[in-house]
Amino acid sequence: MELDFVAGLLARIPPDPRLEVPPGDDAAVLRPTAGRRTVVTVDMLMEGVDFILGPDCPPRLVGRKALAVNLSDLAAMAARPEAAVVAVSLPHRHGDALGRGLLDGILELAAEHGVTLAGGDTNSWDGPLVISVTVIGSVPPGRAWRRDGAMPGDLLVVSGTCGGSLLARHLAVTPRCHEALAIAERFTVHAAIDVSDGLSLDVARLMQASGTAAVLDLTAIPIHPDAVVMAAQPGDGRSPLDHALADGEDFELVLALPPEEARRLVAEAPTMVGTPFTIIGEVVSGSGLAARAADGTVAPLEPRGYIHDFGA
């Protein structure tokens, strides 16, 4: 029996008024909300690189993550998720079960965030599983959070906690979409990025895009309990703080806001969105990163994290 992954996916999607033409045609036709911009992002995950299928990594979690990393990008733009299209290359062997699992994970997270599945492309081959999800969101004109708007004097704020994601939660990603939309309505945010490759590396990218530098307060970095567990493992040789600064796959938000806005966000966020936000440093003139230690001394900080290698 044959399974067309995308046909199976589309058959399970409830009708959505945002689609002018039902899924299954040559392309999807979306009704964009008048007066809003269209936000687009794509991510590809590959078996053996981004995940290794097994008891700890069922296809459902891979499907979830493939959508989640894109939703995290939308959150970093303060964009509302609208629709997704999915392209997959399923291995011939076990492709059926794999496809069903992917579907479950995608549909589960799509429902949580009001995403409609608009179409896709199913392929199969003798190679490993590859899944590419493109997500479309919307945002009012001029209101997308950008990377290049941080200003000296801003404070840097991070959602949740960082580090140790590989231990458990790097697959069960919770994108900060609800938080981002609530904050965008109530706060002035100068710049934003999501933590995909490592807190210090992604802060460095935010600063580079803005033409500014950051001083991170090392005593303020919110450390995930999993970072503590990983640091305690024999042979790890890194501190929980090291993990928080460099592990990545946290999919938390880093925001640069004026000081009074940052402080108000930290005070109001737990009741407003149920997620803690923490001030982790400040934006200053210059370039690069510095770190302030517990004794108040400031020293350059080398950004660390996952650097994609595209070798020759």
Next chain:
Amino acid sequence: MELDFVAGLLARIPPDPRLEVPPGDDAAVLRPTAGRRTVVTVDMLMEGVDFILGPDCPPRLVGRKALAVNLSDLAAMAARPEAAVVAVSLPHRHGDALGRGLLDGILELAAEHGVTLAGGDTNSWDGPLVISVTVIGSVPPGRAWRRDGAMPGDLLVVSGTCGGSLLARHLAVTPRCHEALAIAERFTVHAAIDVSDGLSLDVARLMQASGTAAVLDLTAIPIHPDAVVMAAQPGDGRSPLDHALADGEDFELVLALPPEEARRLVAEAPTMVGTPFTIIGEVVSGSGLAARAADGTVAPLEPRGYIHDFGA
């Protein structure tokens, strides 16, 4: 040295007023044209399945095709191409040269069709090349060509010629975007599909979506010269017509139009868009396909073409 494929791609894209935020942020922000729908389609191509890199198949043609197959989907919706995002998995070995070639092919075709590159995702691995392109287009409300609008009495028209694409042109795809947009402005089209998997198979899909049947006139099918060459190869055992009906990867348009519109299109198309269109049959009540032979006899026709196998 590292090459970030997507960064390299974006650096070569001229600034485009359709992008509110320059490429390189967490996601792209597009300014949709007011009052138009957003059309989205995705296709993934895999090395060893959709192409085999070599002297006859340089990376440039793979890049071109990855975009072209999506543009062909937009053409089949009468949608104007606007923007694309690209996700790739480059093999570690030769990934640099491969990436540059892909870029050349994508940018070349994008320029031909007014497509801006809005973003992407670069990955590398020990596996084969995988490229997934998502294209975004636009169309006035209610004006997208659908598969489900063919009506008994309509005539079926195909652009160009079919068959033998594997011999040479399945990589150097020329999507029928210009033709589609010109036709959409001047003609009443009831339904449309592009020929990706085989003329008879794709006509059958069009008929199935419309709840109608088709009678194809076998003497009228426009046959590409490459189909004749392939049929003459030792051991081929198929006629040029067989190739035209089943080969696929022609990326021609099949349209269902009222008879007077179809005849006018066939008469005007060569001067209007420089591409011949041919009446190949008619839409009738019922289901499935039939074929009318030279002697006027009509017999059922089994749709043939490339059927994707998603086996368990």
